[in-house]
Amino acid sequence: xxxxxxxxxxxxxxxxxxxxxxxxxxxxxxxxxxxxxxxxxxxxxxxxxxxxxxxxxxxxxxxxxxxxxxxxxxxxxxxxxxxxxxxxxxxxxxxxxxxxxxxxxxxxxxxxxxxxxxxxxxxxxxxxxxxxxxxxxxxxxxxxxxxxxxxxxxxxxxxxxxxxxxxxxxxxxxxxxxxxxxxxxxxxxxxxxxxxxxxxxxxxxxxxxxxxxxxxxxxxxxxxxxxxxxxxxxxxxxxxxxxxxxxxxxxxxxxxxxxxxxxxxxxxxxxxxxxxxxxxxxxxxxxxxxxxxxxxxxxxxxxxxxxxxxxxxxxxxxxxxxxxxxxxxxxxxxxxxxxxxxxxxxxxxxxxxxxxxxxxxxxxxxxxxxxxxxxxxxxxxxxxxxxxxxxxxxxxxxxxxxxxxxxxxxxxxxxxxxxxxxxxxxxxxxxxxxxxxxxxxxxxxxxxxxxxxxxxxxxxxxxxxxxxxx
Numbered sequence: 489x490x491x492x493x494x495x496x497x498x499x500x501x502x503x504x505x506x507x508x509x510x511x512x513x514x515x516x517x518x519x520x521x522x523x524x525x526x527x528x529x530x531x532x533x534x535x536x537x538x539x540x541x542x543x544x545x546x547x548x549x550x551x552x553x554x555x556x557x558x559x560x561x562x563x564x565x566x567x568x569x570x571x572x573x574x575x576x577x578x579x580x581x582x583x584x585x586x587x588x589x590x591x592x593x594x595x596x597x598x599x600x601x602x603x604x605x606x607x608x609x610x611x612x613x614x615x616x617x618x619x620x621x622x623x624x625x626x627x628x629x630x631x632x633x634x635x636x637x638x639x640x641x642x643x644x645x646x647x648x649x650x651x652x653x654x655x656x657x658x659x660x661x662x663x664x665x666x667x668x669x670x671x672x673x674x675x676x677x678x679x680x681x682x683x684x685x686x687x688x689x690x691x692x693x694x695x696x697x698x699x700x701x702x703x704x705x706x707x708x709x710x711x712x713x714x715x716x717x718x719x720x721x722x723x724x725x726x727x728x729x730x731x732x733x734x735x736x737x738x739x740x741x742x743x744x745x746x747x748x749x750x751x752x753x754x755x756x757x758x759x760x761x762x763x764x765x766x767x768x769x770x771x772x773x774x775x776x777x778x779x780x781x782x783x784x785x786x787x788x789x790x791x792x793x794x795x796x797x798x799x800x801x802x803x804x805x806x807x808x809x810x811x812x813x814x815x816x817x818x819x820x821x822x823x824x825x826x827x828x829x830x831x832x833x834x835x836x837x838x839x840x841x842x843x844x845x846x847x848x849x850x851x852x853x854x855x856x857x858x859x860x861x862x863x864x865x866x867x868x869x870x871x872x873x874x875x876x877x878x879x880x881x882x883x884x885x886x887x888x889x890x891x892x893x894x895x896x897x898x899x900x901x902x903x904x905x906x907x908x909x910x911x912x913x914x915x916x917x918x919x920x921x922x923x924x925x926x927x928x929x930x931x932x933x934x935x936x937x938x939x940x941x942x943x944x945x946x947x948x949x950x951x952x953x954x955x956x957x958x
Contacts, residue, residue: 558848640717760832789857807846
């Protein structure tokens with residue numbers, strides 16, 4: 489559900505966006521009348537429901553709604569921004585005055601400015617981002633969803649004696665973007681999620697915690713609370729008896745839920761902001777082989793999931809009003825694109841990849857849409873079966889990747905692999921390497937790509953990393 493029309497045209501016939509679209513266009517006009525050479529407005533409206541149940545009792549319950557507006561103004565090569573949740577005439581006027589006053593005292597920057605008029609646009613296909621059914625359940629039934637997830641986890645095994653809770657969340661949102669170069673676009677989105685986080689104790693009383701979740705744009709695609717609770721229990725129980733292993737260099741197999749953080753680090757290192765600042769180990773490596781030849785990383789802001797709904801990173805336009813698109817980051821291990829918004833593109837003498845991300849205030853950042861590593865052909869079981877001795881990582885914590893040098897170090901927990909079998913749980917260790925070397929040393933990619941968020945990866949095997957343990 490999206491639209492992009494000229495500012496001079498009437499507002500969308502969608503009654504839910506009528507007043508806010510008119511407001512966005514009006515604020516752009518106010519800024520121009522106040523002397524801005526260009527102006528851009530973002531309006532966000534949303535509501536959310538969240539409940540957490542612990543040991544069968546409601547622990548927290550939140551239901552809220554919000555509306556806010558952000559303005560970015562230009563005075564030639566000067567720019568400033570301001571935001572407000574006061575959408576009255578006085579509140580908007582004060583915001584416009586404040587933004588203009590700030591712009592007058594900022595430093596000039598020849599690279600700032602809106603994209604060129606011909607670049608604006610919006611994907612016109614229905615991207616299936618919004619579903620009314622996320623609020624189809626009455627309040628008591630939403631609470632019962634959380635209670636059912638926790639109850640299923642608690643009932644799975646007598647060793648599960650406690651819980652950090654079960655939760656259910658639902659949210660809808662509206663985003664409107666308008667600017668002085670004729671762009672006016674909007675889209676709605678929805679979200680629902682259920683999770684459980686049980687605690688288990690072994691015979692010595694040592695506790696372990698893990699969890700699981702399901703998230704979707706519509707209730708029809710949400711996993712049942714019972715299946716979520718059962719999976720959370722299984723993951724918690726397999727951590728019992730965890731111990732450290734000696735310091736060594738072995739193959740490491742990353743489960744999908746942790747492998748996706750590596751893909752996120754590649755995007756961060758390929759971000760134009762880091763590149764033009766020379767603060768990334770990928771600076772100057774465009775067109776070079778930086779990873780295994782089996783490595784293909786894609787960022788697709790227009791993607792539909794196999795369920796037919798829009799991905800969690802799907803949108804009709806980016807944070808600057810450029811139409812969403814698919815961009816290849818790595819192709820057969822070769823770095824094909826830096827990820828750019830308009831400002832970074834100008835600094836590098838390139839064109840935007842339509843990856844601008846936009847909050848209410850401040851300049852646009854650079855963010856992914858649906859970022860993923862293309863799957864391989866091996867199942868996770870086949871990948872593990874080929875490891876004589878190694879670590880299957882299921883959770884990460886602490887420091888991540890230094891994108892300037894590529895150095896990588898994370899606290900980790902998981903399961904030890906011996907002769908191709910998962911044997912015992914492992915904890916209190918650190919895994920370390922260099923992201924550049926890690927990308928080249930990916931020796932297996934799983935077939936198990938599933939989108940549980942905007943960034944996704946299948947199972948990965950990486951050779952030559954160091955475990956710092958006992």
